[in-house]
Amino acid sequence: MSELYIGLMSGTSMDALDAVLVDFSTTPMKLIASNTFPISKDIKEKLVALCTPGDDEIDRMSQLDNQLGLLFADAVNTLLNTANISNKQINAIGSHGQTIRHMPTGNYPYTLQIGNPSVISEQTGITTIADFRRRDMAAGGQGAPLAPAFHNAVFRSEHQDRIALNIGGIANITILPADKSKPVTGFDTGPGNGLMDVWCLQYQNEPFDEEGQWAATGKVQDNLLKQFLADPYFKMASPKSTGREYFNPDWLDQFSEIKNAKPEDVQATLCALTVESIAQDIEHSGASQEVIVCGGGAHNNYLMGQLSKRLSGCQIKSSAALGIEPDWIEAIAFAWLARQTRNNLPGNIASVTGAQHDAVLGAIYPA
Ligand SMILES: Nc1ncnc2c1ncn2[C@@H]1O[C@H](COP(=O)(O)OP(=O)(O)O)[C@@H](O)[C@H]1O
Ligand SMILES: [Mg+2]
Known part of the structure; x- marks a missing residue:
C-alpha cells in the first residue's frame, strides 16, 4: 500500500489552507510538496459569521461546506500537479476541515468542522478521511488538541x-x-x-x-x-x-x-x-x-x-x-492522522483530550 498521504489544515486563524504531501515510507518521513492556498476575504467573512449564532445557519453552513470542499479539492489537485504525482499514487487525504464551532462543555458537547469530504473525494479521486474530532468527543474527550x-x-x-x-x-x-x-x-x-x-x-x-x-x-x-x-x-x-x-x-x-x-x-x-x-x-x-x-x-x-x-x-x-518547518506541522499531523485511521490505529491520546480511551478517529470517504 502506498505510504503517500496528503494533509489539509486550516486552523482557527482562517489565514490560509495549508496542504502537504508526505511520504511515510522512510524514517524520518519526507515532505514531498507543500503549499499554502489563500482563503478569500469573502469566504473568511462568511466563516467568521458562522462562528457565532445567527439567522439561517443551516443554509449558509451547507453552502460554505461545499464551497470549501471545492477549494480543498482544488488545493490537492494543484499540489499533485506541482509535485508531478498522480492521484492514484496517494493512499489518502486527511482533511481537518474548518472549525466553525467548538463547544466542548455543556450537556451535549459538540465540535463542527466543514469542507465537504464527499466533494474532496469526488473531485480528487482520492480516499478522504475527515471528521476526526467528533469521535474523540463521543468517547468523552474534548475533541482537541489532536496534534x-x-x-x-x-x-x-x-x-x-x-x-x-x-x-x-x-x-x-x-x-x-x-x-x-x-x-x-x-x-x-x-x-x-x-x-x-x-x-x-x-x-x-x-x-x-x-x-x-x-x-x-x-x-x-x-x-x-x-x-x-x-x-x-x-x-x-x-x-x-x-x-x-x-x-x-x-x-x-x-x-x-x-x-x-x-x-x-x-x-x-x-x-x-x-x-x-x-x-x-x-x-x-x-x-x-x-x-x-x-x-x-x-x-x-x-x-x-x-x-x-x-x-x-x-x-x-x-x-x-x-527538520520540519513550523508552518507544515499541523497539516503533516493530519496526513499522519489519516494514516493512523487507514491502519486502524488510534489518533487521539486519552490522557490529553480526556477521552475514556484512545480511538481510531474520523470517517472514511472512499475514492
Ligand atoms: N511573519 C509573521 N509574523 C508574525 N506573525 C505571523 C507571521 N506569519 C504567520 N504569523 C501568524 O500566524 C498565524 C497563522 O498561524 P497558523 O499556524 O496558520 O494558525 P492556524 O492554525 O490558526 O491557522 C497568522 O494569523 C499570524 O498571526
Ligand atoms: Mg493557518
Missing part, C-alpha cells in the same frame, strides 16, 4: 523532556516526558495569535503583525495584563480546549481599559498575554528542558524573543531546528 499524538511520534526524545508548542490562532502544548513510562499530556493554553490578529486588523488594517514589529513599539500594560490573566480559562484544570467562540472581539470588549490605551500598547499586552499564559503552563508542567515551537507564531520574532526571556531556563527553538 499531540503526532508530536509524540516525531518529537519525543529519550534524553530530555520536551514540550511541543503550537502557536496558531489558539496555542496548545504537548508535554513529552523523556521517561517513556510517563503519559503524554497537553491542552490548549489559550490565545495564540488570534487576539493579536483581531487587534492588528482593527488598528493597522493588516491581517497580522508582521514579525511582531508593531507590538514591539508598544509598552505592556501590567494592570490590563493582570485583568486578561484573571479569565477563568487560564485557571481551569486540563483537559481543556478553546477556540474563537471564546477568545474573540467580544472577549476583548469586556475590558474597558483597552479603549483608553494606545493601540500599540494593547498589542504588546496581548502578546504578553500569549507569552505569559503559555509560560505559566509550561512552568507548571515541570517538564520544560526544550520547547519546540510550531505554527505561524514561530515567525513572530518579538513573541519568540519575549517567550525566550520569560522562560530563560529552557531552550526555545523553532521546529525547523528538528
Whole structure:
C-alpha cells in the first residue's frame, strides 16, 4: 500500500489552507510538496459569521461546506500537479476541515468542522478521511488538541523532556516526558495569535503583525495584563480546549481599559498575554528542558524573543531546528492522522483530550 498521504489544515486563524504531501515510507518521513492556498476575504467573512449564532445557519453552513470542499479539492489537485504525482499514487487525504464551532462543555458537547469530504473525494479521486474530532468527543474527550499524538511520534526524545508548542490562532502544548513510562499530556493554553490578529486588523488594517514589529513599539500594560490573566480559562484544570467562540472581539470588549490605551500598547499586552499564559503552563508542567515551537507564531520574532526571556531556563527553538518547518506541522499531523485511521490505529491520546480511551478517529470517504 502506498505510504503517500496528503494533509489539509486550516486552523482557527482562517489565514490560509495549508496542504502537504508526505511520504511515510522512510524514517524520518519526507515532505514531498507543500503549499499554502489563500482563503478569500469573502469566504473568511462568511466563516467568521458562522462562528457565532445567527439567522439561517443551516443554509449558509451547507453552502460554505461545499464551497470549501471545492477549494480543498482544488488545493490537492494543484499540489499533485506541482509535485508531478498522480492521484492514484496517494493512499489518502486527511482533511481537518474548518472549525466553525467548538463547544466542548455543556450537556451535549459538540465540535463542527466543514469542507465537504464527499466533494474532496469526488473531485480528487482520492480516499478522504475527515471528521476526526467528533469521535474523540463521543468517547468523552474534548475533541482537541489532536496534534499531540503526532508530536509524540516525531518529537519525543529519550534524553530530555520536551514540550511541543503550537502557536496558531489558539496555542496548545504537548508535554513529552523523556521517561517513556510517563503519559503524554497537553491542552490548549489559550490565545495564540488570534487576539493579536483581531487587534492588528482593527488598528493597522493588516491581517497580522508582521514579525511582531508593531507590538514591539508598544509598552505592556501590567494592570490590563493582570485583568486578561484573571479569565477563568487560564485557571481551569486540563483537559481543556478553546477556540474563537471564546477568545474573540467580544472577549476583548469586556475590558474597558483597552479603549483608553494606545493601540500599540494593547498589542504588546496581548502578546504578553500569549507569552505569559503559555509560560505559566509550561512552568507548571515541570517538564520544560526544550520547547519546540510550531505554527505561524514561530515567525513572530518579538513573541519568540519575549517567550525566550520569560522562560530563560529552557531552550526555545523553532521546529525547523528538528527538520520540519513550523508552518507544515499541523497539516503533516493530519496526513499522519489519516494514516493512523487507514491502519486502524488510534489518533487521539486519552490522557490529553480526556477521552475514556484512545480511538481510531474520523470517517472514511472512499475514492
Ligand atoms: N511573519 C509573521 N509574523 C508574525 N506573525 C505571523 C507571521 N506569519 C504567520 N504569523 C501568524 O500566524 C498565524 C497563522 O498561524 P497558523 O499556524 O496558520 O494558525 P492556524 O492554525 O490558526 O491557522 C497568522 O494569523 C499570524 O498571526
Ligand atoms: Mg493557518
